[in-house]
Amino acid sequence: MNHNPLSEDWDALWLDCRLATMAGAEPYGIIEDAALAVKDGRIAWIGAASDLPAGAEDRAGTVRRLRNAWITPGLIDCHTHLVYAGNRAREFEMRLNGATYEEIARSGGGILSTVKAVRAASEEELLVQSLPRLQALQSEGVTTVEIKSGYGLDTASELKMLRVAQRLGRKNPVTVHATFLGAHALPPEFKDRSDAYIDLVIEEMLPAVTSENLAGAVDVFCENIAFSVTQTERVFKAARKIGMPVKLHAEQLSDQKGALLAARYDALSVDHVEYIQEDGVNALAEKGVVAVLLPGAFYFLHETQKPPVEKFRQAGVPMALATDCNPGTSPCTSPLLMMNMACVLFGLTPAEALAGFTRNAARALNIHADHGSLVVGRAADLAVWDIDAPADLAYRLGSNPCRTVVKAGEVIFDR
């Protein structure tokens, strides 16, 4: 039998392209005049086209020529709340027409209006309302997304949210990582009884989530308007007991020292972190915890305290970016807009911004051994862009140059 092990089994070969592999020492890991081959959903060959084995084109199942387009890893949105019902545009409008927070709250606005809408929605309705947000992310190159619960705030509704997140992943060519965020806000029926609510989260919700295998991580909103460090630690202890990794909404509005706690519990990431201090930065660096920056919420809330990007750089803390897609503070489904805002508002370089949605976002979800960079053997999750250079992705405002999206080797979107 005539057997050539080099190339005859490739399912697809991509030619006439340039690669930002996001691997190696150089910021983008660029390969010009490149070729990339895929087999069984994985990257089988990568390099300069001139190094391809002879006859490679004849032996690949399909050959696609990209007319010099750029390929990056598929984008990873590592922090979203995209499963929700209703929307808060009316509240946004009221505020800009001069209504006070009190008036908005009296007319049923704020996070509790989302909680009410989520509780009232059927699983099917929640799915139908959330799907366009996921599809919008996919059309900008997203192949993996994290989705949190946290608008149900009772056991049945939290489980409903997580089931919808799981179903979105099964119905669409995108990998969903669901996170249980029961400790997101205090539901009205627990007013002035936040410890009792944490009891419910630990004793009833978490075991129910685990028994249905609905989430891969546990998150808490640690803040003076949400839950204390002591309450957060109770949730973290319960998560550790069942071997569930943790992450934390920390230091968004004040320095609660949540990052120190999260580092002690080997958190995957601490998110927001505008108010983190030097002790927190050092703790993240020591444990290799990812700092997830969320410029959408910063912008929407007119925040002025920026995350300490230079301190993160100096300490070697990996920085990820995410849309934080949510109805209250970041109604956003555009990773590219977030890259631009991270550069303009926080001073990230365009290469750091792209790393924030690829390599470092993969670390924040603990999938970096298989995702977030273009390396032989890893998942063939790709985004193809009509751009002149990788910096275009962070530079452009409000346009979408994504031409093609590939999930596990399959073209799922082609413009």
Ligand SMILES: [Zn+2]
């Ligand atoms: Zn969030």
